[in-house]
Each structure stands twice: as C-alpha cells, then as structure tokens.
Amino acid sequence: MATAEAWDEAVRVLDGAERVTLVCHVNPDPDAMGSMLALAVFLAHRGAAVTAASPNPPSDLPRWVEALPGREHLVAPGDLPKQPAVLVTLDAAGIDRLDGLSHLVERAGAVICIDHHRTNPGFGTINIVEPEASATAELVFRLIERMSGDLTPEVAACLYAGMVTDTGRFQFENTSPEVLRIAARLREEAFDHARLAQALYADGSVPYLRLLGRLLQRVTLVPEANLVWAYVLRADLEEGGVAIHETDELIDVVRTAREADVAAVLKEQVGGGFKVSLRSRGDTDVAAITERFGGGGHRLAAGYTSKVSLEESVAALVDVLVAVNPTTAAP
Ligand SMILES: [Mn+2]
Secondary structure: OOOHHHHHHHHHHHHHOOEEEEEEOOOOOHHHHHHHHHHHHHHHHOOOEEEEEOOOOHHHOOHHHHHOOOHHHEOOHHHOOOOOOEEEEEOOOOHHHHHHHOHHHHHOOEEEEEEOOOOOOOOOOEEEEOOOOOOHHHHHHHHHHHOOOOOOHHHHHHHHHHHHHHOOOOOOOOOOHHHHHHHHHHHOOOOOHHHHHHHHHOOOOHHHHHHHHHHHHOOEEEHHHOEEEEEEOHHHHHHHOOOHHHHOOHHHHHOOOOOOOEEEEEEEOOOOOEEEEEEEOOOOOHHHHHHHOOOEEOOOEEEEEEOOOHHHHHHHHHHHHHHHOHHHHOO
C-alpha cells in the first residue's frame, strides 16, 4: 500500500511541475498506455508541458492506440527529455520493464512510480504502488481525484480502457464494487464506448483468426502439472503477417479449458527463447511461479522470459508446477 505521504507528495510534485515526462512499460497494454495518456491529458489541461512515450516507437504500437485520446502527447522514445525534472512511470513493475528508457529513472529529479504489480520493488522516489488496485488506471483515477481535477471525455476514455482490460472486461476477481463504481463514473463522460470496446476487443484480422486456429490445434494438457499450454512460433507470425502484440489475447482462449487450473502460452521471441504468459483460473499463484523464472505479475496473471528451447521451457514449467501443486499429481 502506498502511504498517505506518498500520495500527498505525488500530488504536491505534480501540482508544482511545469514539465512532466511520462513513460510506460515496453510492449504497452491498454492499462499502461491508457494510464499514461490519461495523466498526460489531465496535466496538459492544467497547463503543464507533457511528453509521453513507451519504449516502443509509435510506429510499432498496437492498432487500439489509435482509439485512445491524448496521442498528440506521444513522442518517439528518443525524443523524451534527457534529464526530466519529473518522471512518472506507469504500470511498470520494475526498471527493466522500461527497456530502452530505463536510464531516465537515474537521471530524473523526481520519479513518481505508479503501479499495481505486487512484484514492484518501489523504484521511484515517490511510490504509488498498490497491488490491491485492479489497474494502474484505477490509481491514476484516484490521483486525479486527489488533485481535485475534473474528468473529461478524453481522460475517461483512457482510464476506462485500462480498467476494462486489466479486469478482463470486469470479470476477474479484482472487479470490486469500487471498480464498477469508478467505471460507471468514467462512462458518464461522453466518449464513444462502443467504438472503444470494438478497438480493444473486436479488431482482429483474417490472418489472426487463422493463427488462432493453429494455436488451438496445438493445445496440450499436462494433467500432473494441472497445466494446459500452447505455443506460437515466429514463422506463424511471419507467414500470416500478424504482429506479435496481436497475440496478447491468445492466452485468454487457452485459459478457458476447465481441465487445468494453469494456462500457458509460449511465444517464440525474435532473438530466440520464449515469452511465457501464465494464467490461473483461481487456485494457483502464478506470480510466485514466474518469480522462480525471474518474471513477475499478478496472482492470476503473470509472465516471464525463457532462454531455452520450447521443450526445455515446458519441462521446467511442468517441474515447478508439480512441485507447488503436489496434490494435483493424484490419479
Ligand atoms: Mn496493469
């Protein structure tokens, strides 16, 4: 839990800042990007000069970014101030998640770290880190409230995008009454809710659907590890012209299998190795699993990078899962 002093200090620093630099984690999801753009738009309305960037160049961002207001504040990562007086990091669980922008943390005057990952060490000079929060967007909403700021349709659309996605369309266990009240408050603002939902959830492509078909053919059940898994190769993406960020939702299909509590999707990386996404249907703390592999995340959604082959990656994961869930090995 962030302390009352941390909240007060964040408000004080942002209130007094003439120029604010905002960054989010590499390969941003709608919570990272939405939180960042919401705060950028809010601060800009109050007269601050803001610049925002993800470690990925704008040309490399997912299509749904086009549906978010505040994109006018986005710059290429190399165009951010070199020594920002005030740096805000959003949804980044650690300095390494800022990838090519990590160096800014050391060079900045004040670093306001806003995040909801349990594994966040609190790398800012001011840490608004609340693992109980459904989304970083929820924390930005509370920050704006504390700054007695008015919501605008632009800010609301960005925050809503973060909250609807990080709660699995308001279906995960983090969907508290408070989350739904905040969502209702955001929805009062006049943004195009249906258009935003379509950009976030129904904007695939025919090659993507074919890739999904291929993935589903590969679904494998490992009962002794309580695991269901599938994989995506670079060749699958290249053949169909599917961007890697378009594969983020594949795990949500695999996790619907009721035969296993843990679902994994392994995605081959450009430099070799696999990015492993894990989800639990409720009984396994997958953040604890990913920490064994140097990754991080939330109790029911986490990930890590594996440097070894597909077979070795799966074998290592199975070993850890069998060890933490010995009872599931029963016939
Ligand atoms: Mn998040």
